Amino acid sequence: MSARQLDPGTTEPEAGPLKLVATLTIAGLLSGVAIVGAWQTTRPTILAYQAQVLKAAVFKVVPGAQGLQRLAWQGQTLAAEADPGGEGDDTPVVYGAYDASGALIGYAIPAEGAGFQDKIGLIYGYDPDASKIVGLRVLDSRETPGLGDKIIKDQEFVHGWDDLSTTPSIELVAHGKKAAPNQVEAISGATISSKAVMRIVSGSYADWAERLPKRADAPRQEITPAASPAKEVAP
Amino acid sequence: MSSENLRLQVTAAPFTHSPRTTAAVMRDVSLALLPVLFAAVWYFGIVAILVVGTATLGAVLTDAVLGRQGWAGLKDGSAILTGVLLGLTLPPGIPLWMALLGGVAGIGLGKVVWGGLGHNIFNPALVGRAFLQAAFPITLTTWVAPGSGSLVSLPASTLAVPLLHVDAVSAATPLGLAKFQGTLTAVGPLLTGNVAGSLGETSAIILLAGGAYLMWRRAFDWRIPASIILTTAVLQAVASAIWPGLAPPQMMVFSGGLLLGAIYMATDPVSSPTTPRGAWIFGAGIATLVVLIRNWGGLPEGVMYAILLMNAASPLIERATQPRVFGRDKRRLL
Amino acid sequence: MSQSDRTAEELLKGLWKENPTFVQVLGMCPALAVTNSAVNAIVMGLATLFVLVASSGLVSMLRHFIPKQVRISTYIVIIATFVSVADLVLQATLPVVHKELGAFIPLIVVNCLILGRQEAFAAKNTVKLAIADAIGMGLGFTFALTLLGVVREILGSGSLFGMALFGPNYEPWVVMILPPGGFIMLGLILLVFSWVKQRRQARQARQADPAPKVGVA
Amino acid sequence: MTANLLGIFIGSLLVNNFVLSYFLGLCPFFGVSGKLQTAFRLGMASTFVMVVTSLCASLLNTYVLPYAPYLRLISFILVIASTVQFVEMAIKKLSPALFKALGIFLPLITTNCAILGLALFQTSRGYNLIQGLVFATGAGLGFTLALVLMAGIREESELADQPAVVRGTAMTLIAAGLLSLAFMGFAGLFGGEA
DSSP: OOHHHHSOOSSSOOOOHHHHHHHHHHHHHHHHHHHHHHHHHHHHHHHHHHHHHHHHHHHHHSTTOOEEEEEEEETTEEEEOOSOOOTTOOOOOEEEEEOTTSOEEEEEEEEEEEOSSSEEEEEEEEETTTTEEEEEEEEEOOOOTTTTTHHHHOHHHHHTTTTEEOSSOOEEEOTTOOOSTTEEEOOTTOHHHHHHHHHHHHHHHHHTGGGSOOGGGSOOOOOOTTOOSOOOOOO | OOTTSOOOOOOOSOOSOOSSOHHHHHHHHHHHHHHHHHHHHHHHOTHHHHHHHHHHHHHHHHHHHHSTTGGGGGGGSHHHHHHHHHHHTSOTTOOHHHHHHHHHHHHHHHTGGGTSTTTOSSOHHHHHHHHHHHHSTTGGGOBOOTTSSOSSOOOTTTTOOTTBOOOOOOBOOHHHIIIIIOOOOOHHHHHHTOSOSOTTSSOHHHHHHHHHHHHHTTOSOTHHHHHHHHHHHHHHHHHHHHSTTSOOHHHHHHSTTHHHIIIIITTOTTTSOOSHHHHHHHHHHHHHHHHHHHHHSSSSOOHHHHHHHHHHHHHHHHHHHSOOOTTSOOOOOO | OOHHHHHHHHHHHTTTTTOTTTTSOOOHHHHHHSTTSHHHHHHHHHHHHHHHHHHHHHHHHTTTTSOGGGHHHHHHHHHHHHHHHHHHHHHHHOHHHHHHHGGGTGGGGGOHHHHHHHHHTGGGSOHHHHHHHHHHHHHHHHHHHHHHHHHHHHHHHSEETTEESSOTTBOOOGGGGSHHHHHHHHHHHHHHHHHHHHHHHHHHHHHHOOSOOOOOO | OOOOHHHHHHIIIIITOHHHHHOOSHHHHHHHTTSHHHHHHHHHHHHHHHHHHHHHHHHHHHHTTTTOGGGHHHHHHHHHHHHHHHHHHHHHHHOHHHHHHHTTHHHHGGGOHHHHHHHHHHHHTTOOHHHHHHHHHHHHHHHHHHHHHHHHHHHHHHHSOOOTTTTTHHHHHHHHHHHHHHHGGGTTTTOSOO
16 A cells, blocks of 8 residues: 555545545444344354354363353352353353263363463363362464474373372473372473463462362252253353 | 665675685684584584584585575685584484575575675574574474484484484483573583583583684674673673572573574674674673573573574664764764 | 456456565465465455455445545445454354464455555446456465465475375474464565566567677576 | 563563564565664554554453444454544644654554554453553564664665565565564563563
């Protein structure tokens, strides 16, 4: 674009202010109608996909899960949160993972934080009765391809979180140095991204897991066949 | 780059005339590098020669084929020097085809496209190294422990088939140990060079001796290494006094590529400022970046990046520190 | 020149002679940002093509009704609308690619190529020509992006359209899918372009003037 | 999570420099980086517009967009266009000298994708008002830094006797690639741990 093109031509006959305002208003109105139309049409598909992605992630990090529901703190009690409050809503939530009978078998906790390059978003499964982390998946990351993105691709690292004791606390050790049930091995060559994942999980764990109720005290899932469990994802 | 600029006949920096020819300087630098190469062979075996040789081959061939002067352009020795320096920054176990590629990339992207010797903004050897580091991040940070093989044995990865990956055993460098495991290395091994690292960054004593020789021969601007080493030591002394977890200053100076970079890379007269004040600023800038990256960055080593960044800034430094021309009004930088 | 010839010419010029990326050097942000894989590059190219064709058609249709003073704002509103629509449709149909492209779909709005075509062509020509021009430019852009995406993916990931090409032991040139690789690769492609062009000019000059000439460096 | 401000600032200034790592603002980067002085001025003007845009985007994100998320793109672009218009008028009134110096570059800022990119990234990362302002300042100064470094390189290499094939955009792209390579050294700097 050259500046000349942006400069409104002054030699042209002036259009009246009314016409200018009218043009912009009509353009705005039509544009609004078009966008809202597209939004309405695509919304169900987008939400269904997001719900599916979330469901897949929850079922992966809490093995054996059959159903899930959003849980949030309401005062001192953890309760099911029916519907997200819109895109601006950032009430922290966890997902309860349930077996077929509607009893809670674990929590899937989304967490995010700074990585080597950019934000890392992940979700991890937590079993409150055993005080164990039972699974972890990185959902969102822009870590260096071939290096930092091993936190997604390196199966050894990913499965290092499958049965991880949280007592007294989780620890990262160098590759091949795991000696205790509360230790995860870092990926060799991608120590920084491994560290970032550990930091994010530790931080979120301190915020969440310690006060999450045991299985028996957790809210049950209402089994209504029609209800699709997850409405919206904020991974 | 509009064509309306008047094409003046301008020679490239450095403008100061010196009785010493480029080729003579190159000879001195090569001479000073010989002990470094011997040390590399001593610690890592004959593979050091192979890596340095292949990198040099890549550099020389590229300069001869793509360079404007063809084979005649090799006479000043600068392409050979670039190749040798590049080779010395590589890890001992690097596959040879990568070393060759590094030489090609260094000369191609770092020198030929800029118009050849005297016109490049970045140090070609470091361009090659940075390209390799970005292309093969794992291989370029896979180190071999010194003395782990016999003089003539080769690491398994050396003869890897081009384009294919071979796993290699990795030892940690002193800087990596300090950063990721919190283990400090004593000054003794750093001085003698009995540590894992790039081929040329082993022995601090030998590197310093080479620097002293170059200074005596006036083959380089001593201000730049002096500024880098002093600033690094001072900044790290202050930083490690404030945050006791950081490595001590002596380790900062003697480990990794700091000395190799300060003495042989940063002093490249084409890609560094030519004014004395500019040289001090240039060095201090490199040191500041090194201290920042090593202490608070994601990478254990940052000398290469620090030098490349200051290479990029050196036209600005030069401009800001140029003595005012008589009769012209004070010209601000911006 | 007949009408259909003119249309064909407007269509073809964007593909090669006035290729938006290689010749006009417009819309570099998406050309570099999303070309780390061939699929991303094609989707981005096609999304841009859609927005470009739709906006050019509409702008050309309305060219007598939009007052000069507010034309840029109107164009931007029109473009932003189509981009919003494209964004939503992509999110619904190709969610995985949409996630990878991230913010670069909304950024089509400020792709200088699109606003440039409205101002330079659509606002002054008939609907038919405007659409032909837009299709040509859009395809040229898609072609350039795809070429870049294919090269970068093959070198950087050892795959093409997600399928591994060289087996599991390939050592990928990670740099190619990182930002520096994008800059350098496009730079090298442009270099090849201008080298070919120079050689052709030199040959033409030689043919015109048979006297021996000094070769071009 | 509350990302620390130093991390955000360094992140947008160096680690994820808008030009060299996100490829945003390339049009002015290639168009205006030929002369040091104009590069610096355009950079500073863009920084100012970025800060104002960030402020407006924060307000929109808090008060308007929760109710109408589909208007995000169109409201951002309108905010940017009017901010640029407003900045242009303000500078013209307050400092005619500066206005003259910036000249044609001001309207160009509207189509600088770095500005829209800033608003979009700020939204998708969920930055609050303060974080957004720090992000915008870092990104703007980072844009200026890239522009100024590039201008220095280009002014110097104009004087060099380059091969004719290389001159022009190809050269600038390769230079940007090498600069971007050098900026990789900042990866992870102050990344959330400072």
